[in-house]
Amino acid sequence: MSWETYDPSLAAHDLVQDLKWDPALRAQFKQNEAAVLDRYPTMRAEERRAIEQRDFRALYDLGMHPYLGGQLSRFIWGNDAGHGAVEASKRLVASLTGAPLEQP
């Protein structure tokens, strides 16, 4: 990986920050993800599609910062230290590499 594709203007960055700072928005994201994504009018169609399809490779190629990508994976797959965050990390790596789920 490198910073070559990094694009600080990506709307997905603001999505992750808002989810991090707003528990109510996080709950809504779980229940009605589309409604939350609708709040970001500058989000490009391919950016939104990558989020909906859990395609982190595509999202990173569009310019997602990997640290915020990691946090997005935890909103989707789990954030607790003992289980959810490990699962989220495995699924993120699998999406980025195209390899089967990695066993740490």
Next chain:
Amino acid sequence: MAEIVFAAGIPHAPAVVGLFEKAPDEARAVVAATFGAVARAMAAARPDVLLVFGNDHLTNSRISAYPDFIIGLADRHAGPHEWFKEWIGCRDWALPGDPEVARALFKGLTKRGFRLNAEAGPLKFDDNLSVPTVMTELDSTGIRVVPVLQNCTVPPFPDERRCYALGQAVAACIAEDMPAGLRVGLLGSGGLSHEPGGARYFKIDEAFDQHFLKLASQPDHAAFLREITIPRMEQAGLGGTAEVLSWFIVMGAIGERCGESFGYTGWPSFRCGIGGVVWDLTKEAA
């Protein structure tokens, strides 16, 4: 003239808290030895105030307006921030701040040519301060804390020489701007190799980490600055390994000193290399 009485560098990987019980014996032993040694050295040095340099994990600011440094001016610091609590798997904590020292640092670094933000209100703390606090029980010591959050992951960010120079300015502030008799501790919080959110999330660069710990423990900062560069850090893990820039600030402040480390583990599930250094300040800098 205030005095630096304690200096250490440690990682703040959240999994050393949340996955500690699941780790193999040898990995647990390194974690316990490292944080235990830091806690004992800090207690023995009796600092009045601890300046903690550690990166913000995109917790306080949007990426579109990301500061390189934020000094916490508050009289109390508490964490972890709500969303990071289950991620770290740690208890709540609170530390006394030191607004007077924080303001002196803000003013002193500004006049020495460093642009920093200062935050009078509560900062959100993630792994940066939470892990060192709970692993050393810092919140039971009564030591006042001034957090300095830094950017080492949103490019472009201050490089190793800029961070080292900032450390030299921190030393000048302590020596020239802070009250005589004040005992100051310095803690660098971050690293070692890891790639959070990247394709190499479970990969650790043990060769880099071992070399880094060796060089950081030796009083030869020319070699340290020559070999531990941003490109080498990014090679060892993009967006995460550069957290060791917090150590550069501490090393710039204390000058060339010998340090002691307490073992190393690269257990993959920590998703970060683990090792620390406590520097010996009893002898004059080389």
